[in-house]
Amino acid sequence: MKKNLANAIKKARQAKAHVTRFAAGSYLVVTTEGHRYTVRFKFRNGLRYGRCNCAAGARSIPCKHLVKAAFVDSALTGYPMEA
Numbered sequence: 733m734k735k736n737l738a739n740a741i742k743k744a745r746q747a748k749a750h751v752t753r754f755a756a757g758s759y760l761v762v763t764t765e766g767h768r769y770t771v772r773f774k775f776r777n778g779l780r781y782g783r784c785n786c787a788a789g790a791r792s793i794p795c796k797h798l799v800k801a802a803f804v805d806s807a808l809t810g811y812p813m814e815a
């Protein structure tokens with residue numbers, strides 16, 4: 733799981749995507765290919781949990797969309813990036 737996340741962070745650094753916040757903890761991620769994904773964050777016991785609606789996210793695999801949104805969410809909320 734940790735390796736998956738590290739891979740997702742690496743991919744996210746290389747990928748370009750546009751992240752838009754449309755509600756508290758909810759982000760729309762649009763990739764350069766024009767794919768649109770929704771990432772939502774929830775807080776449980778003070779920890780941030782994110783979920784993307786792409787194929788990987790549906791299987792609880794950390795994806796680059798989730799990481800992209802997490803960077804923006806951290807910038808806005810000051811929550812540290814977990815890695």
Ligand SMILES: [Zn+2]
Pocket residue numbers: 769784785786787788789795796797798
């Ligand atoms: Zn995704």
